[in-house]
Each structure stands twice: as structure tokens, then as C-alpha cells.
Amino acid sequence: MPVYRYKCSDCGYEFTQRQNFDDKPLTVCPKCGGKVRKVYAPASIQFKGSGFYRTDKGGAEKKPSKKGD
Ligand SMILES: [Zn+2]
Structure with missing residues (x-):
């Protein structure tokens, strides 16, 4: 169960x-x-340290151009 923190804007009481x-x-x-x-x-x-890294090997990706016959 998560614990939430609240603060009263009237009296400043925090709990x-x-x-x-x-x-x-x-x-x-x-x-x-x-x-x-x-x-x-x-x-x-x-x-932190989730070992996230990209494996971009730079370079143009071949995009199949759509040709309608
Ligand atoms: Zn209060």
C-alpha cells in the first residue's frame, strides 16, 4: 500500500x-x-542503471518506396 504525503494549506500541517x-x-x-x-x-x-542503450548503427535505412505498378 503506497503512502501519500499531504500538507494542509491552512495550518501547514504535514502528514x-x-x-x-x-x-x-x-x-x-x-x-x-x-x-x-x-x-x-x-x-x-x-x-538508474537499467542498462538502456541504443544500438544504432547509423546509416540510411532502406525504405521500400511504394510504387503503384
Ligand atoms: Zn490544517
Whole structure:
């Protein structure tokens, strides 16, 4: 279950909430009843070293030209 981070725009209260993917995002601050917004955590997740590389051997690719007889 993913953990979402919220921040209240009224009182500034920050908290995290465990929610299912299909749960509705929280909108009410548990402290003051104000509006909360989802906060996206700074990049702590890195997509690294997946060994992605291209094998372009440069050069013109032969394109079969369409000729209608
Ligand atoms: Zn609040």
C-alpha cells in the first residue's frame, strides 16, 4: 500500500497517509479541517542503471518506396 504525503494549506500541517490506489485522496486536514494537498516527495526514487542503450548503427535505412505498378 503506497503512502501519500499531504500538507494542509491552512495550518501547514504535514502528514502521511496510507492509501490504496483506488482510495480517494484526502482533502480535509485532520487538525484544523482545512484543505490539504497531496505533496509529491522529492526525488528519492531513482531510475538508474537499467542498462538502456541504443544500438544504432547509423546509416540510411532502406525504405521500400511504394510504387503503384
Ligand atoms: Zn490544517
